[in-house]
Amino acid sequence: MQYTFEQYQQSADAIRAKIGSFQPKVAMILGSGLGYMGDVVENAVAVPYGEIPYFKVSTAPGHKGQLVFGILEGQPVAVMQGRMHHYEGYSYEEVAYAVRVLRLLGCDTLIVTNAAGCVNMDWKAGDLMLITDHIKIFMESPLRGENLPQFGVRFPDASHLYTPALRDLARKAAGELGIELKEGVYMYFPGPQYETPAEVRFARIAGADAVGMSTAPEVITAGHCGMQVLGFTLLSNMAAGILDQPLSEEEVLEAAAACRDKFSRLVLACLKQIG
Ligand code: HPA
Secondary structure (H helix, E strand, O other), X not given: OOOOHHHHHHHHHHHHHHHOOOOOOEEEEEXXXXXXXXXXXXXXXXXXXXXXXXXXXXXXXXXXOEEEEEEEOOEEEEEEEOOOOHHHOOOHHHHOHHHHHHHHOOOOEEEEEEEEEEOOOOOOOOOEEEEEEEEOOOOOOOOOOOOOOOOOOOOOOOOOOOOHHHHHHHHHHHHHHOOOEEEEEEEEOOOOOOOOHHHHHHHHHHOOOEEEOOOHHHHXXXXXXXXXXXXXXXXXXXXXXXXXOOOOHHHHHHHHHHHHHHHHHHHHHHHHHOO
């Protein structure tokens, strides 16, 4: 299915009917562990995905499935509590649908976080990584199909999807907080099975530092419609084959819980300083 511009507008209008004249500036898509941030938004108005035309519901565990509008660190935000994944059965266009709706509502910046497997052998589980770039080469693009010029051009540049100025800001914020922040490349795999050890070796040779099942589709869509992007990865586990142990969702959720405080402090400090 290909959505029309009018459908995106209808979704935005349905949200506007609930949030009135409030205009969010920063959209936040928070992966495993950080979704709680939607609960600490001030003057919050929560809009369940099910009440927004054409929105899909997120089925992943720990994902609430609502958009929370309000103020966080002094910024007008739209926090997605729960994101859609391709492995849930959604097309890439569906996975990234909300990004365009949030753009229509006025967001010019996207902060995106995820948990991912660590491919870089010099790093360890529990490290935080600033995403400098991503690799998403084998799967189709969320922009496939007729281009909607209201959002962007047919062949968008992808040289700086992760906005350099926001990366500078994140580095500085991490330094001020005394939080160690790695920097690297996120490689997208569709899942839901974790990667094989051979795929992880391939990712490393390809130049990746982390492997995960989200983020790239939303970031491609955000870049297409002219949004600035800041992305962080929590390296929740060493990727498959590095340690002699099977991967499990429990390990990922435990790491997310253990790092929640450090991760939140960094994301909130960045949010506060976004101009
Ligand atoms: N691979 C893919 N996605 C993930 C991983 C991983 O090792 N850990 C958390 N999300």
